[in-house]
Amino acid sequence: MASSALICDTQPWKDLKAHLEDVKKTHLRDLLSDAERCKSMMVDFDGITLDYSRQRATPQTLGQLYKLAEAAHLKEKINRMFNGERINSTENRSVLHVALRAPRDAVINSDGKNVVPDVWNVLDKIKEFSEKVRSGSWVGATGKPLTNVISVGIGGSFLGPLFVHTALQTDPEASKSAKGRQLRFLANVDPIDVARNITGLNPETTLVVVVSKTFTTAETMLNARTLRAWISKELGPSAVAKHMVAVSTNLKLVEEFGIDPKNAFAFWDWVGGRYSVCSAVGVLPLSLQYGFPVVEKFLKGAASIDQHFYSTPFEKNIPVLLGLLSVWNVSFFGYSARAILPYSQALEKFAPHIQQVSMESNGKGVSIDGKPLPLETGEIDFGEPGTNGQHSFYQLIHQGRVIPCDFIGVVKSQQPVYLEGEVVNNHDELMSNFFAQPDALAYGKTPEQLQQENVSSHLIPHKTFSGNRPSLSLLLASLDSYKVGQLLAIYEHRVAVQGFIWGINSFDQWGVELGKSLATQVRKQLNASRTKGETVQGFNFSTATMLTKYLKESSDVPANPSTILPQI
Numbered sequence: 001m002a003s004s005a006l007i008c009d010t011q012p013w014k015d016l017k018a019h020l021e022d023v024k025k026t027h028l029r030d031l032l033s034d035a036e037r038c039k040s041m042m043v044d045f046d047g048i049t050l051d052y053s054r055q056r057a058t059p060q061t062l063g064q065l066y067k068l069a070e071a072a073h074l075k076e077k078i079n080r081m082f083n084g085e086r087i088n089s090t091e092n093r094s095v096l097h098v099a100l101r102a103p104r105d106a107v108i109n110s111d112g113k114n115v116v117p118d119v120w121n122v123l124d125k126i127k128e129f130s131e132k133v134r135s136g137s138w139v140g141a142t143g144k145p146l147t148n149v150i151s152v153g154i155g156g157s158f159l160g161p162l163f164v165h166t167a168l169q170t171d172p173e174a175s176k177s178a179k180g181r182q183l184r185f186l187a188n189v190d191p192i193d194v195a196r197n198i199t200g201l202n203p204e205t206t207l208v209v210v211v212s213k214t215f216t217t218a219e220t221m222l223n224a225r226t227l228r229a230w231i232s233k234e235l236g237p238s239a240v241a242k243h244m245v246a247v248s249t250n251l252k253l254v255e256e257f258g259i260d261p262k263n264a265f266a267f268w269d270w271v272g273g274r275y276s277v278c279s280a281v282g283v284l285p286l287s288l289q290y291g292f293p294v295v296e297k298f299l300k301g302a303a304s305i306d307q308h309f310y311s312t313p314f315e316k317n318i319p320v321l322l323g324l325l326s327v328w329n330v331s332f333f334g335y336s337a338r339a340i341l342p343y344s345q346a347l348e349k350f351a352p353h354i355q356q357v358s359m360e361s362n363g364k365g366v367s368i369d370g371k372p373l374p375l376e377t378g379e380i381d382f383g384e385p386g387t388n389g390q391h392s393f394y395q396l397i398h399q400g401r402v403i404p405c406d407f408i409g410v411v412k413s414q415q416p417v418y419l420e421g422e423v424v425n426n427h428d429e430l431m432s433n434f435f436a437q438p439d440a441l442a443y444g445k446t447p448e449q450l451q452q453e454n455v456s457s458h459l460i461p462h463k464t465f466s467g468n469r470p471s472l473s474l475l476l477a478s479l480d481s482y483k484v485g486q487l488l489a490i491y492e493h494r495v496a497v498q499g500f501i502w503g504i505n506s507f508d509q510w511g512v513e514l515g516k517s518l519a520t521q522v523r524k525q526l527n528a529s530r531t532k533g534e535t536v537q538g539f540n541f542s543t544a545t546m547l548t549k550y551l552k553e554s555s556d557v558p559a560n561p562s563t564i565l566p567q568i
């Protein structure tokens with residue numbers, strides 16, 4: 001790709017900097033008194049309402065952000081992504097997670113080849129396999145049906161599927177079809193995680209799905225070897241063929257591990273790990289748990305947003321609006337964090353997933369051409385479901401630092417509870433908070449209001465809320481598998497929009513490599529010290545001292561214990 005100007009050197013960027021000073025003059029509570037402005041800041045699409053009227057922005061800000069999008073060639077970049085161009089230039093790969101949820105008859109090319117038939121071959125294979133396992137026609141080595149699944153993977157091979165699983169558990173249709181089945185996730189290399197995962201499970205009725213794009217990730221491979229040993233010890237080595245399957249782009253390593261390639265489910269290098277939940281990475285374990293039809297609905301939800309993102313003018317395009325407003329908050333206001341606050345317990349794993357999608361994608365220091373960036377990209381994403389978060393970190397959000405918030409609410413509860421004699425049901429109670437918090441942040445409370453309430457003067461400074469704190473609200477009609485797919489795709493594309501505007505590569509992750517290679521050196525040292533008694537060398541004073549202490553104090557841990565971890 002030809003080298004291009006940094007976005008911060010363009011005129012629209014400079015104009016926005018100047019405009020910022022104007023916007024800062026008006027408090028959000030005054031912006032909110034303009035009903036016409038608020039009306040123009042609401043978008044409805046396919047059961048989703050976005051209200052961004054509580055952003056510190058005016059219609060003029062939006063106009064200027066569209067000019068910025070033009071300067072960043074946003075539309076062209078979106079098209080290049082959908083056209084399968086190799087926009088992940090440092091890895092020379094296309095970025096085609098949208099193909100994973102495209103309808104069977106769609107045509108999406110990578111290198112001149114339509115990838116959609118390959119996608120559907122794997123989906124059909126997953127459908128067939130998961131139906132066999134669920135119906136009991138595929139059984140374990142001792143002839144028992146496999147009712148439990150442990151999905152072994154980390155990062156993108158874990159967080160997305162966990163988020164979707166946690167959300168689907170509360171969907172009545174999905175939970176009905178999951179009856180009698182369990183799905184667990186093993187990610188951490190901490191032995192506690194493997195011990196917790198196998199606790200209460202019988203290997204005779206357990207299927208292990210090893211999920212790794214590369215099939216080289218240290219944590220996943222060690223956990224996979226540990227579970228292989230657990231199965232072999234209990235059922236004999238030949239049981240592995242019936243009890244272990246894999247999801248990977250590296251089918252050669254899958255075979256070398258001892259998993260029959262017939263039981264491997266492929267995906268492709270044009271799917272980034274953190275964008276892989278719609279590939280076999282998520283679709284296989286979720287189909288085993290809920291059945292393929294439920295997962296197909298989830299894919300259709302994501303596809304509905306893909307279409308919306310691709311074809312809707314920016315003024316009504318939810319991921320584009322969200323992306324532009326995030327750039328506005330991060331790069332102009334200098335707000336470096338973003339809170340993701342779903343008022344839905346079913347979405348408790350949404351923020352952890354988006355943390356990876358967003359922070360691994362956009363936490364970059366150079367432009368896509370390799371030029372050092374004079375601006376910060378990405379933001380610190382964190383979040384918890386409301387109302388739990390209100391009793392935890394909201395104090396800081398209300399009176400401490402300014403952190404733009406995403407409030408996500410659901411109109412119809414998945415599992416309504418009504419108490420006799422109470423008019424406001426439990427979901428109404430939850431949603432009362434969803435509606436109240438954004439206004440509390442925006443309006444705040446002035447010293448004059450407190451005086452009128454006869455608050456003692458020494459408490460007035462403590463009870464004052466400055467307000468003027470931006471948020472946006474996403475209201476979903478329900479939270480079935482279709483909506484979960486939509487929500488996922490909205491955030492995936494929002495992150496891409498931010499990266500496209502900042503002019504970075506949102507699809508590589510070189511920043512995770514250095515720590516991995518240093519861990520390899522430490523691992524070698526531990527091995528040499530434990531097996532040959534070699535002293536610690538080649539590390540700085542601090543690391544050498546701590547490592548030596550660790551080796552000394554863990555010397556009573558046997559190097560090669562012959563038993564598999566106890567269950568806890």
Ligand SMILES: O=P(O)(O)OC[C@H]1O[C@](O)(CO)[C@@H](O)[C@@H]1O
Nearest residue numbers: 155156157212213214217273512
């Ligand atoms: O699926 P794999 O290849 O095991 O990788 C797991 C994760 O590790 C990372 O490479 C980061 O270390 C992520 O990008 C990826 O999702």
